[in-house]
Amino acid sequence: MRELIVPGEMIAESPEQSKGTFIEAGKTYSAVLGLYDSETNRLIPLKGAYIPQADEFVIGVVEEARFSSYNIDIGSVYKGYLSAKEVREDLKVGDVVAARVSLVDEVRNVDLTEPRLLSGGEVIAIPAVKVPRVIGKEGSMLKMLEQATGCQILVGKNGRIWISGQKPDLAVTAVLKIEREAHTSGLTDRMKAFLEKGGA
Amino acid sequence: MVGIVPEGAPTLVVGGKRIDGRAFDELRPIRMEVGVLNRADGSAYLEWGRNKVMVGVYGPRECIPRHEADPFRAVLHIGYSMAAFSSMEERNRPGPNRRAREISKVMRHAFENVVLLEQFPKTAIDVRCEILQSDGGTRCSAITATALALADAGIPMRDLVTSVAVGKAGGELMTDLGKEEDNFGEADMPLAFSMRTREILLLQQDGLLTKEEIQKMIRMGFDAAAKIRKMQVEALRRKYK
Numbered sequence: 001m002r003e004l005i006v007p008g009e010m011i012a013e014s015p016e017q018s019k020g021t022f023i024e025a026g027k028t029y030s031a032v033l034g035l036y037d038s039e040t041n042r043l044i045p046l047k048g049a050y051i052p053q054a055d056e057f058v059i060g061v062v063e064e065a066r067f068s069s070y071n072i073d074i075g076s077v078y079k080g081y082l083s084a085k086e087v088r089e090d091l092k093v094g095d096v097v098a099a100r101v102s103l104v105d106e107v108r109n110v111d112l113t114e115p116r117l118l119s120g121g122e123v124i125a126i127p128a129v130k131v132p133r134v135i136g137k138e139g140s141m142l143k144m145l146e147q148a149t150g151c152q153i154l155v156g157k158n159g160r161i162w163i164s165g166q167k168p169d170l171a172v173t174a175v176l177k178i179e180r181e182a183h184t185s186g187l188t189d190r191m192k193a194f195l196e197k198g199g200a
Numbered sequence: 201m202v203g204i205v206p207e208g209a210p211t212l213v214v215g216g217k218r219i220d221g222r223a224f225d226e227l228r229p230i231r232m233e234v235g236v237l238n239r240a241d242g243s244a245y246l247e248w249g250r251n252k253v254m255v256g257v258y259g260p261r262e263c264i265p266r267h268e269a270d271p272f273r274a275v276l277h278i279g280y281s282m283a284a285f286s287s288m289e290e291r292n293r294p295g296p297n298r299r300a301r302e303i304s305k306v307m308r309h310a311f312e313n314v315v316l317l318e319q320f321p322k323t324a325i326d327v328r329c330e331i332l333q334s335d336g337g338t339r340c341s342a343i344t345a346t347a348l349a350l351a352d353a354g355i356p357m358r359d360l361v362t363s364v365a366v367g368k369a370g371g372e373l374m375t376d377l378g379k380e381e382d383n384f385g386e387a388d389m390p391l392a393f394s395m396r397t398r399e400i401l402l403l404q405q406d407g408l409l410t411k412e413e414i415q416k417m418i419r420m421g422f423d424a425a426a427k428i429r430k431m432q433v434e435a436l437r438r439k440y441k
Contacts, residue, residue: 003437004436004437004440006351006360006433006436006437007351007356007357007358007359007360008359008360008394008395008396009356009357020356022257022316022356023357024358029358029396031316031356031357031358032351032355032356032357033351033354033436033440045354046354046440047351047352047353047354048258048354048355049241049259049320049354049355049357051319051320072399077259077260077261077262077320099288106321107271107272107321107322108320108321108322113288129354155234183440
């Protein structure tokens, strides 16, 4: 049974580092609205801005093309910086790229590396906190989505999702349904039924 | 009011009860709703007695004006504003007056103690409170609603902030002053708390009070705030049923 946790609510009597929590006097408290997972003993934040971290896989849109670098919108208040040296063919504003965050410094300058241009398809955005639900336990939800829609679905940790294939509309509807119902239980079964009915 | 009951003022305590029939420690009816503005990152609508407040939270986002940005933490911008139609008496000019700017400032001080600003360097968290209808206690309504809107936006905080005003009218200490009690009473003390740590985040006083009265009023404030915090939690839970 998952109950909604509110900011300031204690979740552990000992200090445990995890996203969306803070430690005070040796105890761990939630800082945001979230659900408490009693199996893993962790807080699952339901809301929150995306803050990039090193090694995360993200999908972004080129916002600005300068002489030797690009500014990439990765759905965060902090923009991604991509050096032109990393890119084989020049990018233009509006291009969709997948990349990895190589470094985030203490003033939140975000460096991106290993860029890959994504052509065609479409990109949708969901809050970054809901991404684990779209992927599912060991990727089970994502695999189910890809099979049912005949699409390749790349999920960025930043909440940007690239969809390309046979039934992209069904994929988009399904992902948005997961986003709306992320906090409920029994979602995996409901999604299975939803996809089998072709999105009804 | 300055501690002296002005001439022609209504009698505020009749037969041991307040003019609206409430007990001295009784709150006006409060209604809270979270997530009411589509375009805001977080929002809340709150009705407290005849007060109506709408709060929108935007951020963390780019800090404008740029020169205010802090390289180590987010800047909290809080704007308290009364709509032109909010007062039941005069048609007042819209936009912040001196009082509104002061309330914005003390609200900012209160929330700077709980919002984890260090998590968003160089950004701003913009909070806009609009008083749609005012009937005494709008800053307490605005603070209580702002806590909900910040939580709805996923802004990390050490605790919710809960606010209520306690005061003295007709010679009696009472919780949650209405407009007449505020205007014609002897003293008004808005308070805001972090109920988890029992810290006082806002305390203002208008009027004359003895030390014992203040101590008692703060205790009354804590008691009332405990009830209000339960309502805040319930309003947040209702959004995610």
